[in-house]
Amino acid sequence: xxxxxxxxxxxxxxxxxxLRVKALETLLxxxxxxxxxxxxxxxxxxxxxxxxxNGARVVAKAWRDPAFRQALLEDATPVVADLxxxxxxxxHVVVVENTxxxxxxxxxxxxxxxxxxxxGIPPAWYKxxxxxxxxxxxxxxVLQDFGVTLxxxxxxxxxxxxxxxxxxxxxxxxxxxxxLDEAExxxxxxxxxxxxxxxxxxxxxxxx
Ligand code: FE
Numbered sequence: 001x002x003x004x005x006x007x008x009x010x011x012x013x014x015x016x017x018x019l020r021v022k023a024l025e026t027l028l029x030x031x032x033x034x035x036x037x038x039x040x041x042x043x044x045x046x047x048x049x050x051x052x053x054n055g056a057r058v059v060a061k062a063w064r065d066p067a068f069r070q071a072l073l074e075d076a077t078p079v080v081a082d083l084x085x086x087x088x089x090x091x092h093v094v095v096v097e098n099t100x101x102x103x104x105x106x107x108x109x110x111x112x113x114x115x116x117x118x119x120g121i122p123p124a125w126y127k128x129x130x131x132x133x134x135x136x137x138x139x140x141x142v143l144q145d146f147g148v149t150l151x152x153x154x155x156x157x158x159x160x161x162x163x164x165x166x167x168x169x170x171x172x173x174x175x176x177x178x179x180l181d182e183a184e185x186x187x188x189x190x191x192x193x194x195x196x197x198x199x200x201x202x203x204x205x206x207x208x
Contacts, residue, residue: 046121054085055118055168056189058095059200060182063173073097076168080118089166090117096159097170098196103150105143105196106159106167107135113161115168119191126195136160146197169196176203 028034058080062069072079076095080086093115096104108114109132114122125131134142139156143149150156159167171193177185180203188205192198 043121046116050117051120052118052189052191052194053186054080054083055115055191055194056186057182058083058085058118058168059170059189059194060185062095062170063177063185064182069097069170072170085117087117089113090115092165093118093168094159094165095168095170096157098172100151100154100172102155102157103143103148103196104157104159104167104169105135105139106161106169107132108161109133109136113163113166115166118166118168119194123191143197146192148198169194171200174200174202 025034025036025039029036058072062072068079072095076093077086077091080090080093096106098104108126112122112127114126131142136158139158140150143156161167171189173185174188177188180188188201188203190198190200193200
């Protein structure tokens with residue numbers, strides 16, 4: 001599939017998209033075309049309700065259930081849709097698994113494609129020019145900046161998102177988590193670990 005972003009409105013935005021969006025919102029509201037309350041609901045949904053929690057649930061399930069994990073790696077889209085995770089920017093999801101041999105990380109070199117239904121709205125750094133350029137050119141250095149140091153014989157594989165395909169990294173399950181239930185495992189799964197720029201927490205780092 002070509003990396004065709006021509007249908008992405010955000011690729012046409014000037015360097016200060018926040019300002020531009022605010023201006024549009026003000027204009028549309030003034031003309032009675034949009035209801036600011038409705039916009040707030042959409043933003044709140046992606047920022048807080050979805051956030052990275054849905055992705056964390058998918059990861060926790062995959063850690064606990066080998067059949068679920070297998071199905072996820074084979075064709076993630078229907079598997080996550082069954083959990084109710086589908087829609088905008090989630091039409092075709094591919095899950096890539098980290099192992100001792102391979103570490104995966106995700107970027108969108110042209111803009112900011114991201115699996116919204118699983119991870120919510122992308123963080124600012126994901127959309128930055130620096131990350132988009134450097135993730136491909138010097139992935140190991142970028143990972144070091146994120147505090148991710150890999151064994152020398154672990155290969156880094158960088159996945160460039162497209163308008164058609166969104167990636168989710170399935171991180172390695174931390175040691176010492178054998179007895180944990182799904183909710184406890186979810187608490188270990190960070191957003192960055194599902195982008196490939198972080199590791200999951202270990203049980204002693206778990207958020208309270
Ligand atoms: Fe993109």
